[in-house]
Amino acid sequence: MDKVLVIQMARLGDFMQTTPLIQGIKQSNPSCRIWVLIDKSLHDVALHCPCVDEILTIDTVKLYRMAESTHNLVGLYEELKQKCAFLKELRFDCIYNVNFSPLTAYLSSIPQCPKVVGYSLCADRREIAGSPWFQFLNTIVKFAPLAPFNLVDFFTNPNDLGMHTNNHLHFLLSSAEQHAAEKRLYAHNISQQDCIIALQLSTRNIQRQWPLEYFSELAVKLLKNEGTHILLLGSKEDEKRAEIFKQQIMQTAPAMLKRIHDFVSKTTIPELAGLLSLAQLLISCDTGTIHIAAAVDCKILALFFGPARVEYTGPYGRGHWILQVSNACSPCIEDKPTCDDYLCTRIIKPDTVVSAAQHIIYNRALDAELPKDVTLLTSYYDKWGILYEPVDSRPLTLIDIQNVVYREMGKKILDQSYCPDLLEFEDTYRYLSNTIKCYTAIFKSVLMQGRKLINSYYTNHYELQCAALNDDMSFWHPWIDYYLCAIRYGTQQQVQSIFVSGLHAATELLSKLAESQKSTVKQVPQHETAREYIC
Amino acid sequence: MKQQENIFVKNLKTLRKKNPQLAERLLDIRVPGYYSVVTARSGHPVLHVMNITFHSMYDPVKEGQHFADYHLKNDDYRPGEKVAVFGLGFGYHLKALVEKNISCIVVEPRIEIVRFAMEHINLEDILAHIEIYTETDIVLESDTRLWPHQPSVKYSKSSFDRLKCLRPVSRTDHTDIHHQSQEKERLKITVVTPIYGGSLPVARYCYAALKKLGHDVELWDASIFEEPFAKALSLDVHDKNKKVLHDLFLHLISEMIVASCTQSPPDLLLALAQAPLSIKALERIKKLKIITAYWFVEDYQLMEYWRTYAPYYDFFFTIQEHGFFEELKKCGLKHCYYLPMAADPQIHRPLVLTESERQEFGSDISFMGAGYYNREKMLQGLLDYNFKIWGTGWNPVSVLWQHVQDCGNRLSTEKTVKVFNASKININLHSSVCHQGINPFGDYLNPRTFEIASCGGFQLVDRRSMLARHFTEDDEIICYASLQELRDKINCYLQKPDERLKIAGRARNRILKEHTYEHRMQELITFIRTHMPEQFFVRKQSIPIIDDVDTFCSRHPEVQSIFKDIDCKDRGVAIDEITAAIQSRSGPLEYQEVLFLLLNEFHAKFRESAA
Incomplete structure (x- = not known):
C-alpha cells in the first residue's frame, strides 16, 4: 500500500482546486493512503474532502506571529523543531507539492520520501524548480492571460492520472x-x-x-x-x-x-x-x-x-x-x-x-x-x-492563438504520442473557427518563427540565439523562457526533448491551419505602450 | 544706564581673572533688542526673551534655592562630584549652588545672555566659583552630572541636545545603562549617496566613519549612475521631455533602493543631501520600519528642495540652526538637529610633499572652491600676491583666470589635500550668489573649514556666526570680515611661518578631538537613539537572533556544523546570516537546516507584509 502526501499550504480556493488531484491519486491507486499537509485554518475543509485519509496541519499564522513578535531565535527554533518533529518521523512513497513556494519546498524535504512530484528545492538550495509539467505551469503563468490550462488541470495532470475529462472539485456534505x-x-x-x-x-x-x-x-x-x-x-x-x-x-x-x-x-x-x-x-x-x-x-x-x-x-x-x-x-x-x-x-x-x-x-x-x-x-x-x-462572436486576437498553441504544447508534454488533429482543433475551438480565416497571415508568420526556433535548437548555440531574439518573436517568448528554465534547473534531457516536441506540435498545428485556410491578410492591432511625450 | 555700565564693569573685572578670553569677547557682543528685563514680585530682575521668562515671576531667589535642593536630593549628589549646569539666565539657580559650596561648569550657548546678565545682575559672588562655556561642543567628562536650567533648555533646545549627545556615557550613571547597552549594539546602516555633487564625498566619509564605529554599513552608491544620468539629460529633446526622463531616472534609482531595503532591511537609512529618494520610496521604506535620516549639508536658504522631502524623514540633520529649525517644524518635522560638517583625518591629513609637488600645488596664498559670484568679486583684490586658484566654475574671461590652475578642472581629493598642505595660506571664503564679497549674515561652516584644519593647513576664513562654536578665533583659526582685513592678515601671517604652524597645529588638534566624521556619526546615532528609542529597536527586535551561539550549540548539537562557517565571536547571529550560511553549503538539506530556512520564511513573510 502506498503512502502519499499532498502538500497544499495556500488558501481555501487553492485547497479546493487541489481536491481533483487527491481524488485522482485515489482513483489511480485505490489502496493508497493519502495524507494532506495544510494550514490549520483548512482542517474542516480537508475533513470534507472524501479521499483524504489523514490530515496534518501547521498553524502558520501562529508561527508568523511568533516570528514577528520575538527576536529570540532560540525559542523559535525550539518551537518549530517540536512542531515539525512529526513530519520527520513520517515516510512516504510519494509527495505532491503543488505550491510554488520556498516554504513548502522546505517542508517537502523533511519526511523521508524517494519521490517528490511538483516543486522542490534546486541543488543550489535557493531556487525552486518543478518537473517539466510544473515548469511549464510556472513559465506560462508569468505570461497570463495565455494560460492554456486551468490550475486544476495543471494540478491534476502531473502524473498523467487520466483525469482530464470531467474533473470535479470535491466537498462532501453530510x-x-x-x-x-x-x-x-x-x-x-x-x-x-x-x-x-x-x-x-x-x-x-x-x-x-x-x-x-x-x-x-x-x-x-x-x-x-x-x-x-x-x-x-x-x-x-x-x-x-x-x-x-x-x-x-x-x-x-x-x-x-x-x-x-x-x-x-x-x-x-x-x-x-x-x-x-x-x-x-x-x-x-x-x-x-x-x-x-x-x-x-x-x-x-x-x-x-x-x-x-x-x-x-x-x-x-x-x-x-x-x-x-x-x-x-x-x-x-x-x-x-x-x-x-x-x-x-x-x-x-x-x-x-x-x-x-x-x-x-x-x-x-x-x-x-x-x-x-x-x-x-x-x-x-x-x-x-x-x-x-x-458566448458572443468576437474578433480573434493573437492571445487566442497563443492560448491554442500553448495548449497544444502542453498536450505534448503530457502525452508524447499526441499528434495535433485539425478536426479535434475545430471541435474544441468552435468559437474561433468562424473568424480564423482572417488570420492566416499571422499563422504563417508565427509558424515561420516557430520553425526558426526549431532550426536554431538543432544548432549548438540555441541559448545565444534565444537571447538575441527580439520583440518580433514575442509570440514564442514563454516557450523560450520555458526552455531556459528547463536547462537551468536540471532535468535537461527530459525537458529539452519535451521542448522541441512541443514546438513541433505547435508548428504542425499552425501548418495545418495555414494550409487549410486561404484568405485576406488582416493585421492584429498593436497595443501602444509607449509613454506620451510632448512634441 | 550708568548703573548698568557699573555692574558690567565690576562683573567683567571678576570674570577677567577667571576667563580673560571670554571677558574680551564680551566687549564686542551686542545684545539683540528683543532681550528685556522684567521685575518679579519679589523685586528681582528677570530675563525675558521671546516669550520665555527665565526665572520665577514671584521670587527667583527662592526658585533658585529649589533648583539646588531638588538636584542635590534627587540626583543623589555626593560632595566633590563635578556638576555642569546648562543655562546661565540671570544666575539665581547658580547662586544657590555656590552658597552650598558647589563649584560648577556653566554651559550657556548664547553669549549675548552672558553679556546681558552681566549688565543687569551683580554676579561677582558666583563668577569666582563657576566656569562659563559658551560653546556646546565641549565634551563633558563621563562622571559629570548635567543639570538643566529648564527655561534655558527651552530657549536653546538644540544646543542642549547637542551637549547631551557629545557627553560620553557614564558607567556609574544608572539612568544611562540602557543606552550603554545600546551603544554596543551593532546597527545595520545603509548610507545613500547622491548621484554627484559636493555631498557625494561626505556620504563616503560617513560610510567610513560608521564602519569605524563598528556598525554593519552598506554604501548605496548612486554615483555609478552619473554617466547614464548625464547622458539622459544631455539628449537634444524638449525641456519638458527632459524632465520626464529626469523623473523616470530618479524613480528607477529610488525603486532600486527600496528593493534593496526590502531584501535586506537596515536599521537606519542615512541619506545625504541630493540623494535620489522619492517621496513614495520614503513612504515605503518607512513601512519597512526602517528609520530614515537625512543630512542636509547645504544652505537651506539657497537650496529649497528640502521643503519637499523633509517631512518624509524621521530625522533631519542640518548645518544651520536658527531659522531653519523653525521652518522644519512648520513642515511637521519632529526631530531636527544641528550637525556641523567635519573632516576625515585619514583623508585630510598632513603630508610630506616632494619638491615638485610643492612647486605644482604650492603658493603663498591659494583658494580652493567653485567660482561663485562673491568669490569672483572678492578675490580680484588679491591678484598682486603669489596666488593660485583651484576648482571649477571660474569665468575664463575674468581677470582671475590667469590664476586658475589646471584649466579649472575638478581636483581629486588627493590633490586637494596636497594644495591645503602646500599653500602657505589657504583662503576660505564661504560662497554667496548675491554678495559682493563676504556674506555678513553667514552662519554655517563649509567642509573646507574643517578639511584645511585637519590637513594641518593654515587658513584665513571669513567670519561666520557659528565659527566660535567650533574653533577658538585667533587661537585655532584666524578670521577676516573685509578685504582689507584679509589683506592685512595675509601680509602679517606671510611673515610669521612659526605662528602659522602653531595655529594650524592647534586647529588640527581641535579637529581630532571634536570634529571628525566619527564624532558626527556617533552624535547622529546618539541623537536618534535618544529620541526614538522604541522605534529604533522594534525592527531590530523583530529579527530573530541567537545571542549566545555556544550555549545554543551545546543544547542543540545538530546545529554545530551550521555555525562553524559563521564568524560569531562575541556577538549574536541573525537568522539571515544563518540562512546565507546554509545556502552556501551543498548537498541534501538536513533537518536542522530546513528548520532555519523555514524560520527565515516566516520572518520574510512578516517583512513582505510590512513592505
Whole structure:
C-alpha cells in the first residue's frame, strides 16, 4: 500500500482546486493512503474532502506571529523543531507539492520520501524548480492571460492520472449538514420554490473586488423578480461591507431588505457549502467561495478583472459563467496594482450582470450589450480539461492563438504520442473557427518563427540565439523562457526533448491551419505602450 | 544706564581673572533688542526673551534655592562630584549652588545672555566659583552630572541636545545603562549617496566613519549612475521631455533602493543631501520600519528642495540652526538637529610633499572652491600676491583666470589635500550668489573649514556666526570680515611661518578631538537613539537572533556544523546570516537546516507584509 502526501499550504480556493488531484491519486491507486499537509485554518475543509485519509496541519499564522513578535531565535527554533518533529518521523512513497513556494519546498524535504512530484528545492538550495509539467505551469503563468490550462488541470495532470475529462472539485456534505442548511433557510422564510441567489460581496484583494454600490444595484434589480431571495456570504472581515450594503438597500428599496439574508460571518465553511448547495446561483468575484460553490454544484457567475484571469483560476466544472475584463493593462500583478483607481473593477456594470444572471437562471435572452473589453464566457470540457468559450462572436486576437498553441504544447508534454488533429482543433475551438480565416497571415508568420526556433535548437548555440531574439518573436517568448528554465534547473534531457516536441506540435498545428485556410491578410492591432511625450 | 555700565564693569573685572578670553569677547557682543528685563514680585530682575521668562515671576531667589535642593536630593549628589549646569539666565539657580559650596561648569550657548546678565545682575559672588562655556561642543567628562536650567533648555533646545549627545556615557550613571547597552549594539546602516555633487564625498566619509564605529554599513552608491544620468539629460529633446526622463531616472534609482531595503532591511537609512529618494520610496521604506535620516549639508536658504522631502524623514540633520529649525517644524518635522560638517583625518591629513609637488600645488596664498559670484568679486583684490586658484566654475574671461590652475578642472581629493598642505595660506571664503564679497549674515561652516584644519593647513576664513562654536578665533583659526582685513592678515601671517604652524597645529588638534566624521556619526546615532528609542529597536527586535551561539550549540548539537562557517565571536547571529550560511553549503538539506530556512520564511513573510 502506498503512502502519499499532498502538500497544499495556500488558501481555501487553492485547497479546493487541489481536491481533483487527491481524488485522482485515489482513483489511480485505490489502496493508497493519502495524507494532506495544510494550514490549520483548512482542517474542516480537508475533513470534507472524501479521499483524504489523514490530515496534518501547521498553524502558520501562529508561527508568523511568533516570528514577528520575538527576536529570540532560540525559542523559535525550539518551537518549530517540536512542531515539525512529526513530519520527520513520517515516510512516504510519494509527495505532491503543488505550491510554488520556498516554504513548502522546505517542508517537502523533511519526511523521508524517494519521490517528490511538483516543486522542490534546486541543488543550489535557493531556487525552486518543478518537473517539466510544473515548469511549464510556472513559465506560462508569468505570461497570463495565455494560460492554456486551468490550475486544476495543471494540478491534476502531473502524473498523467487520466483525469482530464470531467474533473470535479470535491466537498462532501453530510446529510445532517445538508439538512441543517435547509432548516436554516426555512427559518428565514425561504422555500424550495424560491430562487436563491448568493452574493459574495468581498474579496481578499481589492484589485479583484467589485464596487459595493454595484452589488446593491444588482441586488435591487434581481429582487424585482418576486420569489427571489439573496444570501449575503462572507467572513468576519466582510461584516462592515455587508452593513454598508444593507444601508444602501435601505435607502433605495427598503421593502426588499426582508428578502436579503445576511450570513456574513455567521457560517463555518461547511455551513457555507450547505447554503451554496441550495442556491441557484452564486455571483462572486475571484474568491475561494466560487470553488466551494463549484464543488457543491452551485452554478456560478464570476466577475473577473484586475489580476484575475478565467483561463487560470476560473470556476471549475461545466456550465459556469464568467464576465472577464480584458482591458489594456490587464492582467495586473497581485498586490502590485499599476493604478490607484482600480478602473477595471468598474467596467462590468450591474445591468450586464443582471442580464447574465437572468440568462443563467431563467434562460432569458442576453439583453444587455457587453461593455467594451468585457467577454462573457461559459465553461466546457475537452478531453484535456476545462475551457472557457465566449458566448458572443468576437474578433480573434493573437492571445487566442497563443492560448491554442500553448495548449497544444502542453498536450505534448503530457502525452508524447499526441499528434495535433485539425478536426479535434475545430471541435474544441468552435468559437474561433468562424473568424480564423482572417488570420492566416499571422499563422504563417508565427509558424515561420516557430520553425526558426526549431532550426536554431538543432544548432549548438540555441541559448545565444534565444537571447538575441527580439520583440518580433514575442509570440514564442514563454516557450523560450520555458526552455531556459528547463536547462537551468536540471532535468535537461527530459525537458529539452519535451521542448522541441512541443514546438513541433505547435508548428504542425499552425501548418495545418495555414494550409487549410486561404484568405485576406488582416493585421492584429498593436497595443501602444509607449509613454506620451510632448512634441 | 550708568548703573548698568557699573555692574558690567565690576562683573567683567571678576570674570577677567577667571576667563580673560571670554571677558574680551564680551566687549564686542551686542545684545539683540528683543532681550528685556522684567521685575518679579519679589523685586528681582528677570530675563525675558521671546516669550520665555527665565526665572520665577514671584521670587527667583527662592526658585533658585529649589533648583539646588531638588538636584542635590534627587540626583543623589555626593560632595566633590563635578556638576555642569546648562543655562546661565540671570544666575539665581547658580547662586544657590555656590552658597552650598558647589563649584560648577556653566554651559550657556548664547553669549549675548552672558553679556546681558552681566549688565543687569551683580554676579561677582558666583563668577569666582563657576566656569562659563559658551560653546556646546565641549565634551563633558563621563562622571559629570548635567543639570538643566529648564527655561534655558527651552530657549536653546538644540544646543542642549547637542551637549547631551557629545557627553560620553557614564558607567556609574544608572539612568544611562540602557543606552550603554545600546551603544554596543551593532546597527545595520545603509548610507545613500547622491548621484554627484559636493555631498557625494561626505556620504563616503560617513560610510567610513560608521564602519569605524563598528556598525554593519552598506554604501548605496548612486554615483555609478552619473554617466547614464548625464547622458539622459544631455539628449537634444524638449525641456519638458527632459524632465520626464529626469523623473523616470530618479524613480528607477529610488525603486532600486527600496528593493534593496526590502531584501535586506537596515536599521537606519542615512541619506545625504541630493540623494535620489522619492517621496513614495520614503513612504515605503518607512513601512519597512526602517528609520530614515537625512543630512542636509547645504544652505537651506539657497537650496529649497528640502521643503519637499523633509517631512518624509524621521530625522533631519542640518548645518544651520536658527531659522531653519523653525521652518522644519512648520513642515511637521519632529526631530531636527544641528550637525556641523567635519573632516576625515585619514583623508585630510598632513603630508610630506616632494619638491615638485610643492612647486605644482604650492603658493603663498591659494583658494580652493567653485567660482561663485562673491568669490569672483572678492578675490580680484588679491591678484598682486603669489596666488593660485583651484576648482571649477571660474569665468575664463575674468581677470582671475590667469590664476586658475589646471584649466579649472575638478581636483581629486588627493590633490586637494596636497594644495591645503602646500599653500602657505589657504583662503576660505564661504560662497554667496548675491554678495559682493563676504556674506555678513553667514552662519554655517563649509567642509573646507574643517578639511584645511585637519590637513594641518593654515587658513584665513571669513567670519561666520557659528565659527566660535567650533574653533577658538585667533587661537585655532584666524578670521577676516573685509578685504582689507584679509589683506592685512595675509601680509602679517606671510611673515610669521612659526605662528602659522602653531595655529594650524592647534586647529588640527581641535579637529581630532571634536570634529571628525566619527564624532558626527556617533552624535547622529546618539541623537536618534535618544529620541526614538522604541522605534529604533522594534525592527531590530523583530529579527530573530541567537545571542549566545555556544550555549545554543551545546543544547542543540545538530546545529554545530551550521555555525562553524559563521564568524560569531562575541556577538549574536541573525537568522539571515544563518540562512546565507546554509545556502552556501551543498548537498541534501538536513533537518536542522530546513528548520532555519523555514524560520527565515516566516520572518520574510512578516517583512513582505510590512513592505
